[in-house]
Amino acid sequence: MPSVIPYDPSLVLGNLVNQAALDNLVAISAIQGPIDAAEDNLNSLIAMKRSIDMTIQELINMSIDTSDLVKESADAGKAIQQAAIDYAKQKLDGATKIQPLQQKISMVHEDVESPIDYNKSQIKTMPLASDSLKMNVQYFSFDENQQDAFTQAATVKSFVSSELDILGDSIKQQASSSVQDQMNSQYQRHSISGTLVISISCTHKDALLLAPFILDVDKAIRVWNKVYPSDLLKINDPASIAKAMAQADTQNEKSLTLLSGATYGSCFIGMVHILNTSTTTSNEAAYSAAENLQTQYKIGGFIENLSGGFGVDSSFSADAKNLLSTQNITSHCSLVTMGSIPSIKSNQVAIGVKQFASFDGASAMQQLAALQNATAGDLDTVDSAAEAARTGKQMTTLKNSTIQGVLTGLADIDDGANKMLDINSMMDAMDDYIQKALAGNLGVPINYYLKPITKSQLAEMWVNKYYPNQYTNVSGDDSTPSGGAASGSGDTSNSGS
Numbered sequence: 001m002p003s004v005i006p007y008d009p010s011l012v013l014g015n016l017v018n019q020a021a022l023d024n025l026v027a028i029s030a031i032q033g034p035i036d037a038a039e040d041n042l043n044s045l046i047a048m049k050r051s052i053d054m055t056i057q058e059l060i061n062m063s064i065d066t067s068d069l070v071k072e073s074a075d076a077g078k079a080i081q082q083a084a085i086d087y088a089k090q091k092l093d094g095a096t097k098i099q100p101l102q103q104k105i106s107m108v109h110e111d112v113e114s115p116i117d118y119n120k121s122q123i124k125t126m127p128l129a130s131d132s133l134k135m136n137v138q139y140f141s142f143d144e145n146q147q148d149a150f151t152q153a154a155t156v157k158s159f160v161s162s163e164l165d166i167l168g169d170s171i172k173q174q175a176s177s178s179v180q181d182q183m184n185s186q187y188q189r190h191s192i193s194g195t196l197v198i199s200i201s202c203t204h205k206d207a208l209l210l211a212p213f214i215l216d217v218d219k220a221i222r223v224w225n226k227v228y229p230s231d232l233l234k235i236n237d238p239a240s241i242a243k244a245m246a247q248a249d250t251q252n253e254k255s256l257t258l259l260s261g262a263t264y265g266s267c268f269i270g271m272v273h274i275l276n277t278s279t280t281t282s283n284e285a286a287y288s289a290a291e292n293l294q295t296q297y298k299i300g301g302f303i304e305n306l307s308g309g310f311g312v313d314s315s316f317s318a319d320a321k322n323l324l325s326t327q328n329i330t331s332h333c334s335l336v337t338m339g340s341i342p343s344i345k346s347n348q349v350a351i352g353v354k355q356f357a358s359f360d361g362a363s364a365m366q367q368l369a370a371l372q373n374a375t376a377g378d379l380d381t382v383d384s385a386a387e388a389a390r391t392g393k394q395m396t397t398l399k400n401s402t403i404q405g406v407l408t409g410l411a412d413i414d415d416g417a418n419k420m421l422d423i424n425s426m427m428d429a430m431d432d433y434i435q436k437a438l439a440g441n442l443g444v445p446i447n448y449y450l451k452p453i454t455k456s457q458l459a460e461m462w463v464n465k466y467y468p469n470q471y472t473n474v475s476g477d478d479s480t481p482s483g484g485a486a487s488g489s490g491d492t493s494n495s496g497s
Contacts, residue, residue, distance in 0.1 A: 003032040003094075005201070005267050005338045007444045010109040013123070014116045014210055016223070017257040017450060021105075028101050035094045038087040043136060045083050049076040112227065115220035115453075116258070120479075121210050128207040129263040129447070133437075135200045142193040192276040196423045198430055200268040204443050209261035212478035213451065217461045220256070224458055228254060233455055235462060244459035255452035264443025266339030268433045272426045275330040333421040335429065339443035340436050342429040346419040453477075 006028040008021045052073045056066045225232050231254060234240035247253050335344075436442055461477070 003036055004269060004336050005265055005444055005446060006032070007338055008105050009107060010111065011259060011445060011448065013208060013259055013262060014114045014118070014121075015259055016111060016114065016227070017259050017448070018109075018111070019257065022448065024101055024104050028098055031094050031097050031101075035087075035090045038083070038090040042080065042083040042087045045076065045080045049073060049080060052076060112223050113219065114258070115215050115217075115223045115256070116210065117214045117216040117219075120214040121212060124209050124211045125206045125441075126209060127205045129203060129205045131205045132203045133200065134202075135198075137199075138195075138197040140193075140195045142191075144191045191278075193274065194423055195271070195273045196426055197271045198268065198426060199270075200430070200433070201265065202267070202437055202443075203265045203446065204263070204437070204440065206440055207261060207263040207449075209449070211261075213260050214479050215453070215461065215477040217458065217465055220453065220458055221462060224256060224455065227256060228455075231455070233458060241459045241463060244455045245463070246456075248454070248456035248460075253454050253456065255454040258451045258453060259448060260451040261449035262445035263447040264339060265446040266337070266433075266437060266443045268335075268337050268340070268342070268430060270333075270335040270426050270429065272331070272333040272421065272423050274422050276327070277329075278327045329418075329420070331420050331422060333426065335426070337433065340433055342432040342436070344421070345425055345428045347422050347424045348419055 006025045008018075008025055010018050010021050011025075052069065056069050056073060059066045059069070221233050221235060232240070233244055335342075
């Protein structure tokens with residue numbers, strides 16, 4: 001992603017310019033320039049190769065030979081590889097150099113009061129620059145859903161059929177336990193991963209200028225004496241005033257530098273990474289249910305039979321269940337904006353725990369018992385054997401349908417929602433940033449207009465204020481001196497950096 005616009009909060013419109021802070025920003029910008037150029041080169045090569053590949057596909061559909069174009073695409077791929085390596089090297093080297101410069105930037109500063117007369121000065125907005133936007137968005141999404149039954153439904157069906165070929169009391173426990181074990185083992189894993197990277201940098205046409213730029217000469221002299229204690233301007237000493245006025249246009253003349261205007265830019269650089277992993281593992285303890293809870297099942301069946309029910313209550317099988325479901329949500333979101341504060345909105349992410357749908361292990365065992373009793377009751381006649389075969393077929397069909405439903409059905413039993421910053425939050429913030437950029441009145445300075453005020457100008461302005469039309473008729477700001485217009489010696493000297 002492109003570099004963040006370098007900005008120092010001490011450089012405020014109308015304030016004295018801290019030259020060290022300004023030089024530090026210029027140094028950071030000089031390091032960032034080759035990095036951004038390398039990234040632009042990489043992105044342009046990627047766009048070119050995508051365009052070539054799309055052209056190749058279009059020509060193939062038109063039955064046009066593309067062998068030469070394919071070679072060019074391969075060469076473009078090699079160029080992209082080299083450009084990516086160069087960009088990575090530039091980024092790493094630049095980050096190492098920028099870090100000590102960034103440490104010099106402080107959020108809190110102590111400066112002398114600006115000598116500007118804010119009651120008379122005005123801030124004007126003028127379209128001196130140009131609007132521009134450079135955007136790079138990358139989005140990666142990965143969605144994986146894995147369900148693994150230790151034995152698939154078809155295998156379970158075959159297993160049940162083979163186990164029930166021979167029915168008898170000696171294998172009753174073995175058959176029921178085996179069927180339960182094959183039915184009640186399932187693993188589910190659902191992983192959603194999404195990464196969104198957005199980088200936007202803009203320049204804005206509107207420049208802010210102090211026009212008219214009016215100084216309070218008394219404040220300005222106090223500021224001068226504070227900044228240059230070894231070169232005081234003494235207003236109670238006519239010789240000091242005359243000496244200062246005589247220094248006009250000399251080579252080594254000092255000056256106060258004020259920030260009189262700036263053009264602005266802004267940037268929006270954000271990244272959000274979401275990883276949502278849900279894991280459900282269910283292992284119905286069939287052997288334990290069949291061996292250790294057999295007595296409870298018999299009692300439950302007896303009670304259900306007396307009350308007109310069938311099988312056992314679901315609470316009996318719930319005692320034998322071991323259900324584990326976990327959901328892990330990881331969100332990493334970073335956003336840096338310069339020149340604007342977008343709206344940040346959280347979104348709700350749903351959480352849930354899974355369970356098997358419509359399944360009762362004890363009821364399945366009761367059905368198996370009914371199947372055994374139905375087929376082993378009377379085998380003396382052809383009619384009774386046919387009736388037993390028909391009953392067995394019905395029970396087997398019912399059981400196979402239950403098994404398939406169990407292995408494919410998972411239901412939510414615990415839903416919830418937590419607020420978090422996700423990809424939608426980043427997109428909402430980007431939309432808000434774009435709307436504010438279109439509306440204007442935002443940004444951080446990217447080009448500074450500097451106005452130097454020299455000691456001789458301050459001396460002339462002081463004389464003109466207290467002795468109008470007697471000695472001098474000049475002004476170091478945009479005010480009109482007494483008796484005429486401002487002379488050229490007081491013109492604003494703006495320089496961008």
